[in-house]
Amino acid sequence: xxxxxxxxxxxxxxxxxxxxxxxxxxxxxxxxxxxxxxxxxxxxxxxxxxxxxxxxxxxxxxxxxxxxxxxxxxxxxxxxxxxxxxxxxxxxxxxxxxxxxxxxxxxxxxxxxxxxxxxxxxxxxxxxxxxxxxxxxxxxxxxxxxxxxxxxxxxxxxxxxxxxxxxxxxxxxxxxxxx
Numbered sequence: 001x002x003x004x005x006x007x008x009x010x011x012x013x014x015x016x017x018x019x020x021x022x023x024x025x026x027x028x029x030x031x032x033x034x035x036x037x038x039x040x041x042x043x044x045x046x047x048x049x050x051x052x053x054x055x056x057x058x059x060x061x062x063x064x065x066x067x068x069x070x071x072x073x074x075x076x077x078x079x080x081x082x083x084x085x086x087x088x089x090x091x092x093x094x095x096x097x098x099x100x101x102x103x104x105x106x107x108x109x110x111x112x113x114x115x116x117x118x119x120x121x122x123x124x125x126x127x128x129x130x131x132x133x134x135x136x137x138x139x140x141x142x143x144x145x146x147x148x149x150x151x152x153x154x155x156x157x158x159x160x161x162x163x164x165x166x167x168x169x170x171x172x173x174x175x176x177x178x179x
Contacts, residue, residue: 001080001084001088003080010027013092024038032100034098042077042080043080045078045091053066063087
């Protein structure tokens with residue numbers, strides 16, 4: 001495979017343009033680089049994580065590798081001479097997904113949209129809206145003097161009220177001696 005073939009495959013993805021990155025030819029999605037030519041036979045592909053990088057190198061060591069410069073960074077080097085079209089297409093799309101905005105990825109993943117209906121949706125009567133989502137009264141919460149949140153039921157039952165003895169607080173002006 002050659003760089004021209006990689007470019008041809010990548011230009012099939014939405015919003016991809018040829019550019020330069022670190023002085024070498026690259027492909028970018030909306031200005032964000034996702035693949036670049038490192039040298040005549042090597043390309044740099046972004047991956048989702050370092051784990052994916054390690055998995056690719058373990059599964060296809062003759063194609064994917066890294067140098068010390070890329071260790072710990074979510075990118076993998078690929079030998080163009082060993083890369084096949086199907087593998088290149090899958091890797092390019094995965095790298096594109098790393099850098100493409102979510103809205104663009106969602107638009108690509110969405111099935112072909114059916115034509116928009118010509119009839120406008122009628123507003124739902126108010127009584128039906130209330131039936132679908134019942135109104136929940138707003139609960140006023142209080143805080144005790146110790147900063148605990150008190151629910152209305154707990155305030156009425158005084159379940160959260162604690163005495164100083166329950167908290168093991170020393171007396172004012174003196175120290176409590178352990179028994």
